[in-house]
Amino acid sequence: MEKERYPTAVVDGFTLGMFVSYGDAGDAWVEAPGGGIATLIWETGSPAMFGEATAPDPAGQWGTYRVRMDLPLTTDAEAETYLRGLLPEIFPRWHAWAVTRSTRNQYQGSPREDGAPAPADAADGQARQTAGNNLRIGFVIVVVIAALTAAVFGIQAGVCPPKAAAAISAPAPTAVPTAASPKASPYFPTPGHEAHLRPLGFPAPLPGKSDSYAFLPGGAAGQKFVAYDPCRPVHYVVREANAPAGGSELIQTGFAELSRVTGLKFINDGTTQEAPSDARKPFQPGVYGDRWAPVLVAWTSETEYPTLASKETTEGTMLRLGVAGSGTAGIRDGRRVYVTGQVALNAPALAETAAYEGQPTVYGSVIAHELAHLVGEDHVQDHEQLMYPTRNGHLSGYAAGDLTGLAQLGQGPCAPEL
Numbered sequence: 019m020e021k022e023r024y025p026t027a028v029v030d031g032f033t034l035g036m037f038v039s040y041g042d043a044g045d046a047w048v049e050a051p052g053g054g055i056a057t058l059i060w061e062t063g064s065p066a067m068f069g070e071a072t073a074p075d076p077a078g079q080w081g082t083y084r085v086r087m088d089l090p091l092t093t094d095a096e097a098e099t100y101l102r103g104l105l106p107e108i109f110p111r112w113h114a115w116a117v118t119r120s121t122r123n124q125y126q127g128s129p130r131e132d133g134a135p136a137p138a139d140a141a142d143g144q145a146r147q148t149a150g151n152n153l154r155i156g157f158v159i160v161v162v163i164a165a166l167t168a169a170v171f172g173i174q175a176g177v178c179p180p181k182a183a184a185a186i187s188a189p190a191p192t193a194v195p196t197a198a199s200p201k202a203s204p205y206f207p208t209p210g211h212e213a214h215l216r217p218l219g220f221p222a223p224l225p226g227k228s229d230s231y232a233f234l235p236g237g238a239a240g241q242k243f244v245a246y247d248p249c250r251p252v253h254y255v256v257r258e259a260n261a262p263a264g265g266s267e268l269i270q271t272g273f274a275e276l277s278r279v280t281g282l283k284f285i286n287d288g289t290t291q292e293a294p295s296d297a298r299k300p301f302q303p304g305v306y307g308d309r310w311a312p313v314l315v316a317w318t319s320e321t322e323y324p325t326l327a328s329k330e331t332t333e334g335t336m337l338r339l340g341v342a343g344s345g346t347a348g349i350r351d352g353r354r355v356y357v358t359g360q361v362a363l364n365a366p367a368l369a370e371t372a373a374y375e376g377q378p379t380v381y382g383s384v385i386a387h388e389l390a391h392l393v394g395e396d397h398v399q400d401h402e403q404l405m406y407p408t409r410n411g412h413l414s415g416y417a418a419g420d421l422t423g424l425a426q427l428g429q430g431p432c433a434p435e436l
């Protein structure tokens with residue numbers, strides 16, 4: 019006897035499947051993008067209803083829910099419509115579970131040490147250090163889970179403590195809709211904005227190759243790296259408050275060099291008043307229109323943006339000079355693509371470091387380092403590379419390993435469906 023096939027569907031990275039179906043009722047499961055299961059006790063009928071049967075467990079499922087909608091659920095097409103109708107309710111519940119789970123995991127991790135103590139400060143007799151930090155910040159959108167991976171660049175030495183995930187809020191409506199248009203979403207824009215059929219540029223020829231590079235995690239299984247879509251421009255805005263003299267020119271120079279070595283096209287959309295935030299939304303139609311929000315580059319401080327807070331250690335004060343990273347969305351083949359990001363530069367700490375070292379080039383090298391993180395490059399344990407977690411004073415630009423990795427990051431998949 020042929021085994022009965024139950025309907026299934028995938029919408030925006032969420033997969034709906036059946037344990038058992040009786041035609042107008044049954045038990046189902048929903049798998050979130052990146053993993054995590056919830057179960058549904060569903061039925062077809064009216065009035066629409068959505069309720070929690072079992073609370074989410076940070077160590078297990080993200081809940082069991084009772085669902086009723088006036089929609090059939092017997093074919094794959096009907097399952098897709100049903101799942102679209104559920105998304106406004108299940109997304110914020112999964113999102114809250116994912117944040118709780120990430121926070122829980124923070125306390126199960128252990129710090130990673132990078133670098134060595136800085137020399138003693140003659141003025142106060144205490145060692146001053148600047149942190150090199152591989153900081154994980156959750157960045158979640160409804161298209162697919164997006165781990166916003168940030169990294170803090172250190173000048174003398176560094177410590178890399180894990181960081182709790184902080185993610186985008188997605189408020190749930192009071193009632194479950196009976197249907198949903200694939201374009202009618204508060205979480206992501208109409209697909210295809212500025213998409214082209216071919217890459218807009220290509221990386222500059224490499225002066226030499228090196229294996230001293232690494233990519234940030236966050237891709238699908240088997241995906242070598244995550245990158246921005248090379249077939250559309252990457253826009254950015256700059257929050258100039260707190261910027262040093264010539265700060266705008268330093269950022270423009272940094273993006274121009276990044277464009278040269280990756281082939282990606284970056285467009286400066288001007289200034290913004292938006293402040294950096296670990297919960298920055300990737301889609302802000304009221305501010306930036308029907309497109310992914312541009313990359314935000316902000317001159318800030320640890321007072322405004324506590325993620326940059328310094329840390330006292332037995333070896334001195336760890337100064338965090340900046341954080342950067344990007345959020346991803348899934349495409350049809352399962353791979354993930356960066357859609358927007360954020361660079362936060364600690365202006366007071368950078369000024370202090372430049373004065374301490376007597377090297378104003380600190381600004382340019384830190385910006386270059388953080389922009390490499392923005393497009394997906396990770397730290398390496400080779401002190402001759404700019405992506406070494408602690409600053410090598412004689413390096414002001416990308417070295418062979420950095421360039422080899424960045425050239426690959428400029429050749430990711432085109433994603434017109436985003």
